[in-house]
Amino acid sequence: YYKPKKILFKIKGTYSKEYEEKSIASIKNLVNNLSGRKNDKIPDMIGVCIQNGFIKDSGELFKYSNQSWGFNIKNLPSLRIAIQTEATSEKLDNLIDRTTKNIKKTSIAASVFSSIKTIRKGEKSQNSIPSINGYEWIISVPMKGINGINGKWEHTGTARNGLDSLIQLEVNSGNSNTITDSASIGEQEALFLYEKILNSIKKF
Secondary structure (H helix, E strand, C coil): CEHHHCECCCCCCCCCHHHHHHHHHHHHHHHHHEEECCCCCCCCCCEEEECCEEEECCCCCCCCCEEEEEEEECCEEEEEEEEEEECCCCCCCCHHHHHHHHHHCCHHHHHHHHCCCEEEEEEEECCCCCCCEEEEEEEEECCCCCCEEEEEEEECCCCCCCCCCEEEEEEECCCCCCCCCCCCCCHHHHHHHHHHHHCCCCCC
16 A cells, blocks of 8 residues: 555466565565555656556666556447557567568468558657657558558567567557447547657657
8 A cells, every 4th residue: 555645556476485585585675665646647767557557667677567458449349459568588579570470380370461551560669759669560451431541560679678668559440340330439540649659769
């Protein structure tokens, strides 16, 4: 319980006698560096933001973390927005190379994907300052009426560095029955929304 902000945090996990000392040390470190914050407040120190809170972290020791947020908008039923951050333990290929490798693993996936229209693909940096570099892959999602898009952007980050985590953004305006439904917003509107959200992501 963080008394100054009246915020209750719940910490849970698995237990193993083998790692008891490390687990206790990790929990103590987390509790000592955890504080509450409003979600719209940008901290003035190095660390990791969580829902309603902040964990002070110098980044000297690697600590795995994974956070994700999903948004559905009531009057736009086909639209889904998802954001994920992950402190990865191993170096990853960029979004395009990794996706291409996964597609090639099965002939069915490769044949299906070959028929999909790519709107944009390649390196993509934010137009904000400071800018985060990454890769994007935006495809068209054919639907009964207005076509949707599935736009993905990713900053791969640095392995074993919690202060330079992997960041993923997905804006999918065709997240419904593509055979019977129409996209809630048009392609240009979806692309505009994608760009706005992408350029609002901050790393500090």
